[in-house]
């Protein structure tokens with residue numbers, strides 16, 4: 001039993017943090033940077049740091065590390081608002097390596113080199129959060145029909161990883177080249193403007209067995225992975241917003257003193273710190289569970305982490321805006337980029353209520369088993 | 371990072387479990403319970419602590435030379451979990467083990483450690499904490515109880531209040547003023563006081579729960595030998611900060627977490643039994659959400675503790691960050707106690723002894739008791755001040 005990261009993991013985190021601070025500051029968004037162009041420039045730097053190969057097996061040129069090694073990086077990605085097209089691609093390396101390592105060997109090698117972009121196509125209009133309710137289906141004729149929402153960077157993804165029902169009615173995970181006939185992406189107008197999101201239509205797309213990554217098990221793992229990484233990203237956002245607010249209230253003076261001297265402000269900062277600390281505990285545990293736990297514990301851990309991260313982020317980001325007063329409401333102050341991303345991550349990978357229900361069911365199963 | 375237990379840790383767990391099964395009375399938690407009378411219960415708990423000691427289960431992570439087991443904090447955590455699983459009684463010497471002993475380990479001299487630590491473990495000597503005074507609660511540093519040097523002794527005069535378990539205690543950790551002429555934080559000293567000393571009077575105070583755990587304690591010309599001063603004269607505030615860091619820290623919180631989780635498990639079980647009209651409470655989606663929220667809150671309390679344990683094992687000393695633990699757990703535990711009153715229907719209002727009570731009145735009792743969580747060990751407002759000023763660095 002050891003609930004801590006090791007020295008290398010902390011050092012790698014620091015390297016990534018410094019690099020993002022220097023090369024990917026939030027000012028770029030504020031100054032009207034185009035998120036797609038910004039992402040393109042960032043991509044090469046992250047590839048140089050070896051980030052895309054982090055979880056790719058060594059045989060395919062990666063570092064062969066796991067989710068715990070990625071955890072602190074995912075947190076930094078959240079804090080720095082790294083586009084979700086990047087996290088999707090890194091998450092995909094874990095899914096492809098776990099469920100389809102040999103079929104996807106070539107893709108994994110490219111991904112490790114930063115030469116393959118992957119996007120997850122999961123959620124649907126009227127589909128809610130439970131994959132059992134998703135409509136995308138492959139018919140008996142081997143043709144996939146469906147439409148997915150909020151797919152990050154879909155128009156330039158080399159590979160789309162999609163959740164769909166197979167001809168036998170089983171939920172499954174498929175990897176399809178973005179250029180395959182019948183797939184078309186259309187840019188969405190989304191709350192989060194730190195990345196580009198697309199709806200993707202699959203219109204009689206021909207799918208073969210070779211495209212299949214796995215069945216329901218792969219789908220469940222993938223959704224848990226995405227939720228865990230969202231929880232880590234939210235922890236990063238919360239932590240960055242806390243730091244930003246604390247720095248601001250130390251500096252801003254009213255009534256002849258720094259506003260951070262007013263107890264009403266101190267106490268709000270303290271509550272934010274407690275919340276961020278706890279959300280981290282949950283998100284780290286979920287990262288470990290993705291790497292090492294049996295399915296039941298993994299699901300339970302991830303849902304706890306996401307439920308807490310959701311509640312924390314809503315609270316902490318709201319407070320951060322409030323503590324900045326009128327400045328907080330300005331485009332210029334740039335808090336709203338984190339505010340937008342926080343809501344995006346909160347709503348997309350399972351609402352608090354959805355995850356709460358899974359937690360309760362998990363706990364009741366544990367209690368029934370004694 | 372690894373949440374799995376090593377084979378040695380597993381073996382340890384199996385040993386604890388087997389011992390508990392043999393040591394607890396037959397039918398424990400089902401047909402056999404703790405005495406209902408508060409005083410009988412206190413003595414029952416002291417007996418239980420002695421039994422633990424005889425079984426070699428006291429002071430799991432303490433050095434062997436003070437009578438401990440020399441094991442790790444992880445094993446200490448496993449032990450606490452197994453006690454909770456078996457619904458073993460709580461101890462009463464928490465102040466001895468978690469506060470007096472930890473403070474002596476850091477600031478006591480060797481003679482003091484050898485004299486006091488083994489008897490704390492053996493529950494031969496129960497301890498209380500004489501910090502708060504009627505006019506020095508949150509502003510603890512303004513304590514007025516005085517200790518004046520006189521020959522080989524100090525002579526103590528003054529009053530303490532809210533002294534938990536004083537009526538069962540042989541010893542007291544006392545914060546007293548030894549210099550009036552310096553700023554308030556600089557004139558306090560930390561003493562070990564024999565509660566049998568002439569001049570000590572204890573007057574019980576009744577709590578909102580109807581219990582009598584805490585007391586007023588009066589000191590009138592009480593002689594305390596000079597060897598019972600801990601650390602340097604007038605260094606008591608710094609030493610008391612160590613005491614408070616442990617009082618608010620992960621070890622204390624983990625033991626509590628396990629009790630809270632037990633209570634929540636019981637609530638989930640009752641929500642399946644109790645009908646709210648045509649359906650069980652557990653079938654109400656709003657109630658499910660509320661139960662789940664508390665599950666998440668309490669499990670993450672455990673995760674917070676485990677993260678702190680790992681830091682402590684790495685050698686980090688407890689500091690103001692422990693306020694993050696305490697502020698968090700006190701509120702989520704209160705939330706749970708409030709929630710428990712709102713999900714089981716009208717019968718929740720019936721206390722122990724009533725034929726229609728649920729779970730022997732545990733939930734209404736916890737609801738009353740939980741008010742104390744955000745007051746003792748420093749109120750929430752004080753924890754927030756500490757976090758803001760000493761963790762986040764906001765201006766004083």
Ligand SMILES: Cc1cc2nc3c(=O)[nH]c(=O)nc-3n(C[C@H](O)[C@H](O)[C@H](O)COP(=O)(O)OP(=O)(O)OC[C@H]3O[C@@H](n4cnc5c(N)ncnc54)[C@H](O)[C@@H]3O)c2cc1C
Nearest residue numbers: 499500501502507508532533534742745746747748749751
């Ligand atoms: C069940 C129980 C057991 C206890 N056991 C012990 C024990 O064994 N030994 C012991 O020494 N003490 C014990 N205490 C005492 C406890 O530590 C004090 O009650 C606590 O520190 C608060 O002090 P007070 O009661 O004087 O309240 P006050 O300090 O008078 O506080 C009243 C209110 O004012 C607020 N307040 C005070 N100062 C500030 C500030 N600077 N900023 C904002 N708000 C402020 C407080 O948060 C609180 O809400 C116990 C208390 C309880 C309830």
